[in-house]
Amino acid sequence: MNKYFTIITALLLSMFVLSCEKTNKHVALSDTNLFLQNTSEMVDLGLSVKWRGWNLGATRPEEFGDYYAWGETKPKSSFSWSNYIFCNGSEGSMTKYNSSDNKVAFKDYNYEDDAARKKLGGRWRTPTDEEWTELINKCIWIPLTSKGVNGMLVTAQNGNSVFFPYTGRYSGYYIDPSHGGSYWSSSISTDYPRCAVSVAMQWGIVYMWDMNRSDGQPIRPVAD
Helix, strand or coil: CHHHHHHHHHHHHHHHHHCCCCCCCCECCCCHHHHHHCCCCEECCCCCCEEECCCCCCCCCCCCCCCECCCCCCCCCCCCHHHCCCECCCCCCECCCCCCCCCCEHHHHCCCCCHHHHHHCCCEECCCHHHHHHHHHHCEEEEEEECCEEEEEEECCCCCEEEEECCEEECCCEECHHHCEEEEEEEECCCCCCEEEEEEEECCEEEEEEEECCCEECCCCEEC
8 A cells, every 4th residue: 555655646746846837737647546445534644633535425535525504513505694503694693603702613612513523423523724724735736637526636745645526615506616616624714703714726726715604615524
């Protein structure tokens, strides 16, 4: 298995050098199936937490999994302020994680609103914005098409990798994967209480941004 990851890492590094000026171009590895077969549920990237090999609600790396509003523990397919559990029907009426309770992350309520902890139990949870930042800064991100699914292959210095499919997202309506996708963190925005921090991936680029908490996005769990 280590031999396979060494081969794949070498291929990825060579493609990264060749594609620095064309980060929006997705590549397809002949070894993709080999990578997917060797992806485990818990992947050690040599970081502060272990990352799950696939999204919450998925069973393999290229599946989208389920979509959640921030802080809701059950997936759904319709997302708006009118059906968001932590407001009174509008973005200006947050009933939890607001200026009154002074809570800013799932850990502040002992993960009772964390879908990853509720569904998987144990040490699993939704990553914080700091843990996403660590993943972005300490790993190599390469656009990759895996089994016809576009996304980003993230490779750590130890040679281990995880794949993030472009999942699209719900923001009043479904924005399809051709526009990329975004994933939740467990942290609310410090500037806008109606928003939470998420990670966007599109056109071969990854960045942090604030999203309305009522929007629907997938979750990629981590474990301590």
